[in-house]
Amino acid sequence: MKKILLISVLFTHLLWAQEELKHEVFFETDEFEVTETEQSRLLVFLSEIENLDIQKISIYGFTDDRGSESYNLALSQKRANSIKTTFSNHEFDESLITNVDGKGKILLKLIKEENVNKIRGLNRKVEIIVSPVFPPKPIVETKVKTAKETLEGNIKIGDNIVLDNILFQTGYSYLLPESKKTLEEIAKVLIKRDDIYFTIQGHVCCTQNSRDAIDRKTNKRNLSLARAKHIYDYLVKQGINAKRMKFVGMRRKFPLGGEAKYDRRVEIMVTYVSEIN
Numbered sequence: 001m002k003k004i005l006l007i008s009v010l011f012t013h014l015l016w017a018q019e020e021l022k023h024e025v026f027f028e029t030d031e032f033e034v035t036e037t038e039q040s041r042l043l044v045f046l047s048e049i050e051n052l053d054i055q056k057i058s059i060y061g062f063t064d065d066r067g068s069e070s071y072n073l074a075l076s077q078k079r080a081n082s083i084k085t086t087f088s089n090h091e092f093d094e095s096l097i098t099n100v101d102g103k104g105k106i107l108l109k110l111i112k113e114e115n116v117n118k119i120r121g122l123n124r125k126v127e128i129i130v131s132p133v134f135p136p137k138p139i140v141e142t143k144v145k146t147a148k149e150t151l152e153g154n155i156k157i158g159d160n161i162v163l164d165n166i167l168f169q170t171g172y173s174y175l176l177p178e179s180k181k182t183l184e185e186i187a188k189v190l191i192k193r194d195d196i197y198f199t200i201q202g203h204v205c206c207t208q209n210s211r212d213a214i215d216r217k218t219n220k221r222n223l224s225l226a227r228a229k230h231i232y233d234y235l236v237k238q239g240i241n242a243k244r245m246k247f248v249g250m251r252r253k254f255p256l257g258g259e260a261k262y263d264r265r266v267e268i269m270v271t272y273v274s275e276i277n
Contacts, residue, residue, distance in 0.1 A: 021049055021130040025083060026121065029064075032078035034086065042083075043171075043216060045128070046090055050170040053133040057092070058099040059083050060127045064120035065108045077102025083126045089214045089221075090171045091206045093260040147268070148182075151189045155196055159270040166231070168264040171216040173202075173226035183231070187238040197272035200235075200247040202228030203254065205263030212251040225249030231266050246271075 023045040025038050034042065061080030063072040084100045106123040108116070147163045165182040168175060175183065190196065202224040204213040213223040228247035236242050255263050 019132075021045075021052075021132070023128045023130075025079075025126045025128070027079055027124045027126075029120075029124065030067075030075070032075060032082050034082060039086070042086060043090070046087070046092070046171070049130050050092070052130070054096050055131045055133040056098040057087070057096050057131075058127075058129040059087075059097060059101070060099070060129075061102040062123060062125050062127070063105045064123040065105045066120070067105070069104060072105040073102050075102070076104050079126050083128065085208070088206055088208050089211075090216065091204055091213050091223075091260070091264060092170070093206050094208070148185050148189055151186065151193060151196070151268075155193070155270055155273055157270055157273060160201075161268045161270070163231075163266050163268065166266050167261055168227055170261075170264065171213065171223070173215065173217070173223065173230040175230070183234060187235055187240065190235065190240055191238065194241070194244070195274045196270060197244045197274075198246075198268045198270050200228045200231050200245060201250045201267045201269055202226070202231075202247070203250050203263055203265045203267070204252050205255065205260045207252045210252045212249060222249055224251050227264075227266055 023042070025034060025042055027033075027038075028035065059080045061076035061078070061083075063076045063079075067075070080100045080102050084094070084097055087097060088094055108119060108123070147161050147166075150159075150161050163182070163186060166175065166179045166186075168179075204224045204227075207213050212221045212225070214221050215223040215226050218226070225248065228249055232242075232245055232247040235245060252263070256265075
């Protein structure tokens with residue numbers, strides 16, 4: 001009996017693990033810009049999927065039955081494109097988006113005459129389908145020299161040091177919990193190495209044309225700068241002289257080419273090393 005129960009639980013888990021996640025965004029008549037209400041709903045959905053191991057994302061645009069066929073196809077494509085842009089602006093890897101298609105009109109299915117406007121409103125939409133990877137990819141750990149080890153060694157002007165394991169929540173300048181201990185260790189080293197002057201460089205992932213990402217907290221397109229300032233403010237609080245530091249936002253000029261989460265990063269560029277007596 002216990003074996004049957006265990007098999008049943010495992011089977012249910014496998015079905016759940018492979019289940020697609022879906023979301024719909026609704027639009028005003030003849031519009032393809034996302035309204036404030038729908039944007040808020042979409043951001044909640046993004047927050048629900050941002051930590052998933054995603055295989056692919058499909059985006060399909062639709063219109064109501066009014067307008068010519070060519071007009072509806074063009075409008076539905078614009079709606080799909082606007083949602084793709086929202087994903088990009090909020091640091092979702094575009095390579096995961098395999099379909100961005102305008103499907104044109106949805107035929108009106110009348111139930112009652114007074115429901116016409118409501119039904120048409122529900123047909124003016126974009127459907128988002130997110131397919132998780134199953135089984136999840138194995139975690140591969142590689143041994144590299146850490147930022148702490150680098151800072152404790154020989155440093156010269158122009159050195160660029162990636163602060164390893166300083167990872168940020170998607171769309172925010174907030175650190176992930178597992179990164180806080182690493183930042184504490186780096187701060188302790190920088191307090192001792194008062195011969196080093198440096199610029200803190202913030203980065204984002206996944207935006208189009210090297211643009212900065214939108215900071216969900218402020219709704220401003222300056223997330224890379226906000227991330228750099230977050231680290232700057234923390235180091236000042238830990239007792240590091242502010243005169244030794246500057247902070248800048250690098251937008252998405254220098255992607256690392258690996259997993260998207262590693263582009264949500266901060267680097268230290270050494271600008272001056274004083275002589276130690």
